[in-house]
Amino acid sequence: MSALTPQLRELLTALATSMIPGGLGMPSARDADVGGRLLDAVLVARPDLEAPLIALLEPLAALGDPAEAERRLRxxxxxxxxxxxxxxxxxxxxxxxxxxxxYPGQQPKPVNPFDINDVVDDGLLDPVIERGPIYREVPA
Known part of the structure; x- marks a missing residue:
């Protein structure tokens, strides 16, 4: 479960709806539930974004003025x-x-191991080969 409070979720929804108002058959950010289940899905995929998002939204929520919050965000x-x-x-x-x-979302793309032949034949790796090996020592 996300640590985002209902207040932060509502602010995120309001700000997102300002950016994505909807129209021409597209839902607004609010209609799409960007601050609800879709936010939860994003944070499942990218849990590293939750803390920075909270740090971003909390000071904006403290302003108590959505218009000022949007101005500062932008x-x-x-x-x-x-x-x-x-x-x-x-x-x-x-x-x-x-x-x-x-847009069907992310789809699996099978990799053909022989595709590398096309990359080599087209010369796309030539600069890498000419550069020579570059690596970093791994600390013990």
């Missing part, structure tokens, strides 16, 4: 990038969004 590029990763990542998981964009 003024902080790293914060916007983290927020967008979570909000848009969750939004893209919604079936209606994926369907409208013809």
């Amino acid at each position: 003024a902080d590029r790293p914060a916007v990038e983290l927020f967008a990763l979570v909000a848009i990542g969750g939004y893209m998981m919604h079936p209606a969004v994926g369907g409208a964009l013809s």
Whole structure:
């Protein structure tokens, strides 16, 4: 279970809905439940984002003014990038969004071990080969 409080989830939803208002057959972030089950799905996939997200949202929630929170969020590029990763990542998981964009989600892609021959023949590895071996010593 996520440590995000209902207040932080509501703020995330409000900010995400400002960025993703919906229309033309697409749901808004609120309609897609970006601050609910989709947020939970994002945090299952990327649990490392929960603490930074909480650290981002708590000071914004303390402002008590959603418009000011949005202004401050938009003024902080790293914060916007983290927020967008979570909000848009969750939004893209919604079936209606994926369907409208013809995006089926992540799909398995079988690897053909002989594809490396094409890469070598095309010369894509030439700069790596010319550079020579580069490695770091592993600490004991």
